[in-house]
Amino acid sequence: MKKEAIKLSDIKRILIGEAPFEFLLEVLLRTGIIYCVLLLTVRLLGKRMSGQLTITELAVMILMGAIVSAPMELPERGIMQGFAILILILLLHQGVTWLEVKFKKVELVTQGIPKMLVADGVIQTAVLAHVQISKDQLFAVLRGQAIYNLGKVKRVYLETCGKFTIYKFKASKAGLSVLPPEEGRDNTMQQVKEGNESCSVCGYTREVKEAVASCPNCFNNSWEWAIL
Structure with a gap:
């Protein structure tokens, strides 16, 4: 025209x-x-x-x-x-x-293979980066399944179709909180596990008395109190 x-x-x-x-x-x-x-x-x-x-x-x-x-x-x-x-x-x-x-x-x-994003309460950071999923996206999926800390998560798989498959531990364990930071640590859904701290990047949880400063999983130096 x-x-x-x-x-x-x-x-x-x-x-x-x-x-x-x-x-x-x-x-x-x-x-x-x-x-x-x-x-x-x-x-x-x-x-x-x-x-x-x-x-x-x-x-x-x-x-x-x-x-x-x-x-x-x-x-x-x-x-x-x-x-x-x-x-x-x-x-x-x-x-x-x-x-x-x-x-x-x-x-x-054509389809690829499933990817394990979380193993025994610890985020596999390299895999998360490879599949281009942010930690916030992963936490949103866990919150949708009424999971409030990583210690309860045994495995999280990203299936080839894009679906998340989640397996939980039967017993409660301390781990990194998946709630938004503004939620705080004084809400009724979680409580601080005294004597335990979690890596703020991958969720690796240890006793406070351990002398090693960096996380053995992701080598991060930032820690916060573990949550039940």
């Missing part, structure tokens, strides 16, 4: 565009057909597409958004092109899934 043809007073162009008014009815028909085909395609892709998405499934969802827009909106494009591409995406996805089942290396390349 030429620059001279663009006018703010051209309400018809702004609301309807260059296509004739009748094309609006065609858009409704196209959208209905594409919507039904898209539902069928997602159904054939498998139940995981409606749950937690893996990397390959997320890629498929992004592609489908781009695929269906043109056949619905552009008058010079037929909907059969959209059908053909959706079928191709379905075949590609099924092929990759079959390869993942047959060959472990393919699954490792």
